[in-house]
Amino acid sequence: MAIFADDYIRRASPASLSIHCGAIISRMACASCGANDEWRINGNKPPAEIIPRHFANKGWNLHRRPVCPSCQAKKKEKPIMIKPKPEPAPTFDAKAARREAHDLIAMTFNIPTGQYNDGYSDERIAKETGIGVDWVKHRREDEFGPLKEPDELTAMRKQLADAAAKVESIKSQFDQLCAAKGWAA
Numbered sequence: 369m370a371i372f373a374d375d376y377i378r379r380a381s382p383a384s385l386s387i388h389c390g391a392i393i394s395r396m397a398c399a400s401c402g403a404n405d406e407w408r409i410n411g412n413k414p415p416a417e418i419i420p421r422h423f424a425n426k427g428w429n430l431h432r433r434p435v436c437p438s439c440q441a442k443k444k445e446k447p448i449m450i451k452p453k454p455e456p457a458p459t460f461d462a463k464a465a466r467r468e469a470h471d472l473i474a475m476t477f478n479i480p481t482g483q484y485n486d487g488y489s490d491e492r493i494a495k496e497t498g499i500g501v502d503w504v505k506h507r508r509e510d511e512f513g514p515l516k517e518p519d520e521l522t523a524m525r526k527q528l529a530d531a532a533a534k535v536e537s538i539k540s541q542f543d544q545l546c547a548a549k550g551w552a553a
């Protein structure tokens with residue numbers, strides 16, 4: 369006689385059923401590694417659905433073919449091993465870097481004097497934010513204005529030019545005098 373009705377077997381699947389010494393032995397076989405897991409049920413025949421649920425609760429994946437918990441753990445390990453790869457090279461957030469560069473220009477560039485404060489420069493902002501120096505220059509020119517020379521520098525440049533003109537003038541007088549008097553220059 370049939371120990372289990374077809375319907376019972378169907379509802380208990382993918383576990384296979386047998387009887388041993390009066391107990392129901394339900395067995396699950398891993399489709400991936402072939403490992404077996406047994407559940408010995410003493411006493412009355414339980415509702416068939418409890419059998420697959422028992423294995424599912426123990427960590428078996430029964431969505432398609434039965435896969436044991438250790439095979440699933442191995443599967444999960446792989447993505448974790450792969451994951452660190454992209455992490456050493458975090459994607460450069462260009463937008464965030466541009467915002468930072470923009471903020472730095474705003475904080476350190478003095479529009480009326482046309483000069484950076486606190487030792488800042490286009491180059492330093494580019495270096496600190498990882499943005500290209502051309503981008504910083506253009507942004508500064510467009511939104512804040514051109515770099516201007518410090519007034520002292522402009523003043524000294526004028527003094528130098530004046531002094532050079534004076535030297536030229538004296539040299540020319542010297543040459544004229546020598547020529548007029550017939551002296552060797």
Ligand SMILES: [Zn+2]
Nearest residue numbers: 398401436439
């Ligand atoms: Zn397995």
